[in-house]
Amino acid sequence: MLIAGIATLLLLFLLLALARPSWGGRATPMQGALPPGPTPLPLLGNLLQLGSGRLDHALMELSGRWGPVFTVRLGPRPAVILCGYAALRDALVLQADTFSGRGAMTVFERFTRGNGILFSNGQRWRTLRNFAVGALKEFGLGTRTVEERVLEETACLLGAPFDPRRLLDNAVSNVICFVVFGSRYGYQDPEFLKLLDLFSENFRIMSSRWGEMYNIFPSILHWLPGPHHRIFRNFAELRVFISEQIQRHRQTRQPGEPRDFIDCFLDQMDQVHKDSERHFQEETLVMTTHNLFFGGTETTSNTLRYGLLILLKYPEVAAKVQAELDAVVGRMRAPSLEDRGRLPYTNAVLHEIQRFISVVPLGLPRALTPDTHLHGHFLPKGTFVIPLLVSAHRDPTQFKDPDSFNPRNFLNNEGEFQSNDAFTPFALGKRMCLGAGLARSEIFLFFTAILQRFCLLPVGSPTNLDLTPQCTSLGNMPPAFQLRLVTL
Incomplete structure (x- = not known):
């Protein structure tokens, strides 16, 4: 097992690491006691207790003993875990400002250096987020323009067997391409395919044990061979690609007429070139563009792929969605965002897919901006916090059937759609996903456009389809599968 092999190598470094306390993840500046948790080992922390299976499952099991707010040590770094909807709400919603800091992840920090939207903090983060929200709305976020882009991409789907990873990556990425770059790419464009491969490989490696261990022991993993080194080679190529796009825009733009x-x-850089805070710089644009692509492609594409796999596994659910679409929308026009309120079962299925798979199970880490108290525990400023989003989705106090795929989790007794505050695929509070609105629209429009036009057929027996994630940690990725789309 990979985790055992890495643990053995780490033990060999133990004496040297103890002699150099700066090794490992960045220490969290804290004083006093943190919430209780399992007893850690020197250097390894609680790694052995967390390494027997999926990290999200292991943390939820520990919560059964230590409660909804507890501490684990990821190597030398203490992390406070929030488990269950009540703890997540009490922290991220009721103390939204206090929990609005971004906790450092070494794999991103090495690339972004605190730039961009995802991993910036303080005034820079607030300024960039407010700007990005306004700019994305200006270029079609949540409007009919998105519907037009999605329909254009679904028209590229074919009836032959295909690998949904490649095709859906192309389709989803082209939507964000239109918003960020002002144009789409052909599905056979080698530059486009290379871009998607770089994002996909990085998401996969960062969601693997190698990515997990690099974030915990960066100074040690830096010297060990492994696929984690490809992350930074890929980041370098992505930086070049995005920088080239920016230079093309500089050469063809008309100031004051953004495309x-x-x-x-x-345009904003031109207006604030004397800004002493230097929030709007080219490096910030590179990182923000990367953030938008990374967040706007991989998570949405994985949700769509996982959803298709689930519907192959449960063809009776797909049939009920198609019957509702036939009754409400028909086949003479494409589904629109305005139809959501008239499609309660379809809406419930799409919410249940996102709840069941929890595509980003641990969320992105937070850091406390001032001292605070939570559930009777004192948490000092700077505390590294992991909001276990999947724990809200599997909370038996919030969902009727949390461990099974069941659309009735989002339906009332009359069969009407019923929302749930514990539905948190885009996180909670001030650090809620910037592209949540775009992702919701894409998920609804892609799924309904596909199911309105096609019958989903597995390549092989549907009873043999495995829903176990291929990779976990940063993101849950579905196992590889193929399907055939047959015109209805």
């Missing part, structure tokens, strides 16, 4: 997000950012 897309990059033009809008360049």
Whole structure:
């Protein structure tokens, strides 16, 4: 097992690491006691207790003993875990400002250096987020323009067997391409395919044990061979690609007449070139563009792929969705966002897919901006916090059937759609996903456009389909599968 092999190598470094306390993850500046948790080992922390299976499952099991707020040590770094909807709500919603800091993840920090939206903090984060929200709305976020882009991409789907990873990555990424770059790519464009491969491979490696261990022991993993080194080679190529796009925009733009997000950012750079805070710089644009692509492609594409796999596994659910679409929308026009309120079962199925798979199970880490108290525990400023989003989705106090795929989790007794505050695929509070609105629209429009036009057929027996994630940690990725789309 990979985790055992890495643990053995780490033990060999133990004496040297103890002699150099700066090794490992960045220490959290804290004083006093943190919430109780399992007893850690020197250097390894609670790694052995967390390494027997999926990290999210292991943390939920520990919560059964230590409660909804407890501490584990990921190597030398203490992390406070929030488990269950009540703890997540009490922290991220009721103390939204206090929990609005971004906790450092070494794999991203090495690349972004605190730049961009996802991993910036303080005034820079607030300024960039407010700007990005406004710019994305200007270029079609949540409007009919998104519907047009999605329909254009679904028209590229074919009836032959295909690998949904490649095709859905292409389709989803082209939507964000239109918003950020002002244009789409052909599905056979080698530059586009290379871009998607870089994002996909990084998401996969960062969601693997190698990515997990790099974030915990960066100074040690830096010297060990393994696939984690490809992350930074890929980041370098992505930086070059995005920088080239920015230079093309500089050469063709008309100041004050933005065509897309990059033009809008360049206009802002012109207006605030004397800004002493230097929030709007080219490096910030590179990182923000990367953040938008990474967040706007991989998580949505994985949700769509996982959803198709689930519907192959449960063809009776797909049939009920198609019957509802036939009754409400028909086949003479495409589904629109306005139809959501008239499609309660379809809406419930799409929510249940997102709840069941929890595509980002641990969420992105937070850091406390001031001292606070939570559930009777004192948490000092700077505390590294992991909001276990999957624990809200599996909370038996919030969902009727949390461990099974069951659309009735989002339906009342009359069969009407019923929302649930514990539905948190896009996180909670001030650090809620910037592209949540776009992702919701894409998930609804892609699924309904596909199911309105096609019957989903597995390549092989549906009873043999495995829903176990291929990778976990940063993101849950579905196992590889193929399907055939047959026109209805």
